[in-house]
Amino acid sequence: MTTPVLRATPExxxxxxxxxxxxxxVSTTLPKPxxxxSLSWAGGGFVTVTIVGGTPNLYTPLRESAIGVDCWAANPGSQKPPWNKAAVxxxxxxxxxxxxxxxxxxxxxxxxxxQARVMSAYTTGEHRRIPDDPSSYARYSIPGLVLAWTEAPA
Structure with a gap:
């Protein structure tokens, strides 16, 4: 049985x-308390990613992945979300x-x-505040971060 070749993924x-x-x-999910x-990430905030789309090139191994990015911040012991920390x-x-x-x-x-090589990075919209989180976390969402990338030759 052969070992499968590991390939870079958008995530x-x-x-x-x-x-x-x-x-x-940074991860795909927030760390558990x-x-x-206690929240290990409360001091500096945390970023989560979700792949929301993208376009692989038809003729060359160039990928343009669209990523949803959420920036989180928490103020343990307070019901007031630290909006500025998430916005930063x-x-x-x-x-x-x-x-x-x-x-x-x-x-x-x-x-x-x-290895992978990122050729360009841009956002497709302004980040926005996501209010009313039941845990009183501050959350800003970037609707689309587009990374154009390719696997680096071995």
Missing amino acids: LVAIAWLKTVVGDR GTDG LAEAVQAACYNHPAIPQALTLPDGYP
């Missing part, structure tokens, strides 16, 4: 690219899209996966 590339922007506070109810994360993502000298950018994916 892995989005997470790796966003980690270059906000640090190691600790057994004492969303603005950091937008600013990274304008950082043209840093793109194209090579990304290291998890062990066993090939």
Whole structure:
């Protein structure tokens, strides 16, 4: 039996690219609270990603993945959402899209996966506040972050 070849995915590339922007506070879901109810990410906020679409090129291995990005912040012990903390994360993502000298950018994916190279990054709309979270988390949503990327040759 042969071992399957691991390939870069839009989710892995989005997470790796966003980690270059906000640090190691990115995943597909928010971390669960600790057994004492504490939030490990409360100090700096957290970013979650969802693949919402995209277009793989018909003739070349260039992908243009559309990613929904949610920026979260929490104020443990308070019912007042820290909106500015979540907005700062969303603005950091937008600013990274304008950082043209840093793109194209090579990304290291998890062990066993090939590297990926992001050729461009842009957003398709302004981030917006998502009110009325029952947990009193602050959440800003970026409707679309588009990353044009390809696997880097081995």
